[in-house]
Amino acid sequence: MVEKRKIKVVISKVGLDGHDRGAKVVSSLLKEAGMEVVYLGMYQMPEDIIRSAIDEDADVIGVSYLSGEHLVFTPKIVNEMKKHGLDDVLFIAGGVIPPEDIPSMKEMGVNKIFVAGSLTDPLVEYIRSNVRGK
């Protein structure tokens, strides 16, 4: 019998914003929930994140935003995902994201958004129920 593979999550900041507290804490909490987490650190560009997601064969990409850069980077990340055929990888965004931007981000192709103050259980639950069947 093949042992079931752990869910693999790539977590990253993007661009020059250095507020990494949330990304690090979420990385630790998901590890604790039994997932395999690859934390890329700060200052990744969309291409870097996608390359890591491919190399790691990730199930989930999690990106942490803070100061409005989500509107610039989200379409780029989604395009890179499409270009490389990562259609079955979940893309989750978190952090300081104004609620009025959430519908347009979902339209762009973000699967789920967890704003500042979200708790871990719903996130873990969401990943477990929506991750691709492997």
Place this chain on the structure above:
Amino acid sequence: MKSKKGLFNPDSIQEIRNETKRWEKEVYPREKERLEVFETLSGIPIEAIYTPEDTAKMDYLRDLGFPGEEPFIRGVHPTMYRGRTWTQRQLAGYGPPEETNKRYKFLLKQGANGINGVFDYPTLRGYDSTDPEAYADAGRGGVAIDTIEDMRILLDGIPIDQVSSSMVTCQPIGNISVQSMYFANAEAHSIPFNKLTGTSQNDFLMETVVAIAPEVLPPKASFKLSCDAIEYCTKYVPRWNPVSFAGYNYREAGCTAIQEVAFVIANAIACSEELIRRGLDVDRFASRLSFFFSGHNDFFEEIAKYRAARRTWYRVMRERFGAKDPRSLALRFHVQTAGVALTAQQPLNNIARAAYHALSAVLGGAQSVHIDAYDEALCTPTELSSLTALRTQQVLQLETRVTHTIDPLGGSYFVESLTNQLEEKIVALLNEIEGMGGIVRAVEKGWIHKAISSEAYEYQKAIESGEMPIVGVNCYRIEDEKLPIELFQVPETLEIQRAKLERIKKERSSTNVQKASDAILRCCEKDGNLMEVVVEGVKAYVTEGEVTKVLKRYYGIWNPPLF
């Protein structure tokens, strides 16, 4: 030396001790306690009640004294807020300098009495707005500055010989250029350097631990840049505070109140040692070292923290460095209310939170205060939210009368006991860092990174478990909440900065730019003071990104630990 008498008569203390025991045994247990553990945010146990016994070993004149005198715990100035109230220094910065200049003027007109400029990520990390790494971040998190022309626009119409400016330059690599532009711009307006008052942040931990940049300079190089700016200001800009040790930001990244104070003081000790090694007398620079703390949720612990920080600093300066000038011995600090304590949920609640944070700062004797805007967990503050934050300061300052006596909580059995305990723990941590070889070494080893991120993790765990209630987040939630506030849109920045950079690069003398860049490189090679050459460089319209490239070429880059 002053007297060493205790605060109380020993017989009374014995009597109080006996009575306390009786009360604890017979009276207190009549009712049940609400929680299993009562402790401060940094984990110090809190007793049901504090009595004279908890402060009995203190010597009033040695341990408390009077405002404006050793050990400065009751306040750094003799009259404190009865003479002059704290500076209301509201942070502002976004988009291109043309836009931020308008917000500065707005806040000054509304009664703010100092500028508090925050810079965008590319500026803090030493990039030009047009750099391929920076395109998405121009104007975000602060104002974009690329050349001295941007500095001129930013300060246009603001009398910088009368208004003090705080420049939240964060990292030495960004500070060296931005600060140089500020000084060079003053010179261009014929304002003598001794008229300039203000503060720049310039903290090497900001570069190597808290908000590390891609391709960050090695800790030693970043530390050198920080010390160069301090040395430069000590010699040429005597009323400028060339460093503000950014405990606030360490705290935002996750550390406790104890770590916050220990890390800034360890940092200040390292800078002092380096400046003394460079031949400066401690009393020439120590009075200009300034501190920046966070005003967080634990009201009394925060008050005790500010007081403990003052006494620890006094003892370090007096005992370790032999400083004599009272101004070297007095720790002066700015407080910003904790951004990390704000919630995106029910954002108007943040007005109440930030007001408590600010009250603790004022009861702790802060020299200047910024109150966070209620929408900061959602976006850059709007004009309305910025104004509300400023008005919160004014209500505190003008209506509550907390300013009418000095150190009003001095003598509180609880606050004095907490102050003593915090000081003890801060000193223990300072000794631990010393044992590692000092703060620069502790950064190189990744020890500080680990200490901060493990505390951030514990903090979140306490929220997740409900052990630490946060209103609107893990209790009293409103599902499908409709936000009653308008959100700020960052104005177009990149194209405006690009147009200016393109024009400047055409108009400036490329010979002068080359000369200036060469001078910076030569200064690196002979380990000279870099600020002296960067100030000249920016006058020739060398851009911030160009300065950074030379520095990185010479010092190389460092890969900081992720956790």
